[in-house]
Amino acid sequence: MTTPHDVLDAADPLAAFRDRFVIDDDLVAYLDGNSLGRVPKATVERLTTFVRQDWGNRLIRGWDDSWVDLPVTVGDELGAALLGAAPGQTVIADSTSVNIYKLLHAAAGIRADRDEIVIDATNFPTDRYLVESVAASRGMTVRWLQPDLVDNVTVDVLAEALGERTAVVVLSQVDYRSGTLVDLPAITQLVHGAGAVVIWDLCHSAGIVPIDLDAAQVDFAVGCTYKYLNSGPGAPAFMYVAERHVGAVTQPIAGWWSAADLFAMSETYEVAPTIRRMLSGTPSVSGIIAVQEGVRLIAEAGTDAIRAKSEALTAYTIELLDEAGLEVVTPREAALRGSHVTVRHPDARRITDQMIARGVVPDFREPDLIRLGLSPLTTSFAEVEAGVRILRDCIRNA
Ligand SMILES: Cc1ncc(COP(=O)(O)O)c(C=O)c1O
Numbered sequence: 001m002t003t004p005h006d007v008l009d010a011a012d013p014l015a016a017f018r019d020r021f022v023i024d025d026d027l028v029a030y031l032d033g034n035s036l037g038r039v040p041k042a043t044v045e046r047l048t049t050f051v052r053q054d055w056g057n058r059l060i061r062g063w064d065d066s067w068v069d070l071p072v073t074v075g076d077e078l079g080a081a082l083l084g085a086a087p088g089q090t091v092i093a094d095s096t097s098v099n100i101y102k103l104l105h106a107a108a109g110i111r112a113d114r115d116e117i118v119i120d121a122t123n124f125p126t127d128r129y130l131v132e133s134v135a136a137s138r139g140m141t142v143r144w145l146q147p148d149l150v151d152n153v154t155v156d157v158l159a160e161a162l163g164e165r166t167a168v169v170v171l172s173q174v175d176y177r178s179g180t181l182v183d184l185p186a187i188t189q190l191v192h193g194a195g196a197v198v199i200w201d202l203c204h205s206a207g208i209v210p211i212d213l214d215a216a217q218v219d220f221a222v223g224c225t226y227k228y229l230n231s232g233p234g235a236p237a238f239m240y241v242a243e244r245h246v247g248a249v250t251q252p253i254a255g256w257w258s259a260a261d262l263f264a265m266s267e268t269y270e271v272a273p274t275i276r277r278m279l280s281g282t283p284s285v286s287g288i289i290a291v292q293e294g295v296r297l298i299a300e301a302g303t304d305a306i307r308a309k310s311e312a313l314t315a316y317t318i319e320l321l322d323e324a325g326l327e328v329v330t331p332r333e334a335a336l337r338g339s340h341v342t343v344r345h346p347d348a349r350r351i352t353d354q355m356i357a358r359g360v361v362p363d364f365r366e367p368d369l370i371r372l373g374l375s376p377l378t379t380s381f382a383e384v385e386a387g388v389r390i391l392r393d394c395i396r397n398a
Pocket of ligand 1: 098127
């Protein structure tokens, strides 16, 4: 017998965090925080103050007040709270896609004697497309992994693909379709053993899974902030470059923000010796402020508590889906999954549309997957119960 949702909500140590978000929509259940997180109330206030006072009154002086350093100072905050990253290795900038492009060139550049990039064919489209395009522009070859959807990339699957030609490996820590969480420390070690470097895409794991990039000796990482970091649509992404590589990497969008002296306006380009070298142009100050508020909420709750609730939410969801006899394509072992649970059904698209019409928002993924995203700071067990109940109903009527 599944524990009733009200008992689970009453025992939830993070339940009070829900009140810290704007929740005045007419939805029965929002199960898409893994695509776009809800709005923190603190962000509403902070952005209002920013527009009225900081931008409104300080105008151009705001850059000298603090804005110029925000990509790095908020990067450090995010790195400390979410990534296990010491200062000086994380910046907030651009989109995940642009950052992957920069990191691919940076990573390939420090393994210039090798000519293969390894990526799984199940990875998110932007990662795959960028790998193909950067490989083509540098005369490199792409080696595709073909992992099982649920098991995803294991040490065994990857080991077979690595060799003396491998320069860079690009992987997602949590698979965007199945929600599978792969073994980041073991895989990083394996890649290093083959003499290559790794770029981790943390879009579906940052803010959900305690991550220790420094301890795992990760080379590069990237991730977005609009999912579990609740920073808003199109909020800037983050990028991590391990300290040992910072002085050695070059990236292809060299702009005035990656120059050693931003305001020197020098005739020739001299690259910044610090993580600032990964920047390019003027950052979105309002976007970074929203990232900072999202990071602060996660820091306050703590990633261990968030992970514990995430595991409980996904376990509860899987129990309900099992009771309904549905096909779950997310690992059953809590340690092997992120914070979304995926159902496979031949009528997935139609069912998703029907669910949305009934006030439950999941996510459809081609060709036959329904993703149920569970955000520990905002998702209640009652929402999960209602969401799966309506999913069952919609399937019955499909
Ligand atoms: C794993 C992964 N990588 C990359 C992206 C996209 O990045 P961008 O912010 O550049 O659109 C997403 C978006 O959902 C994603 O899930």
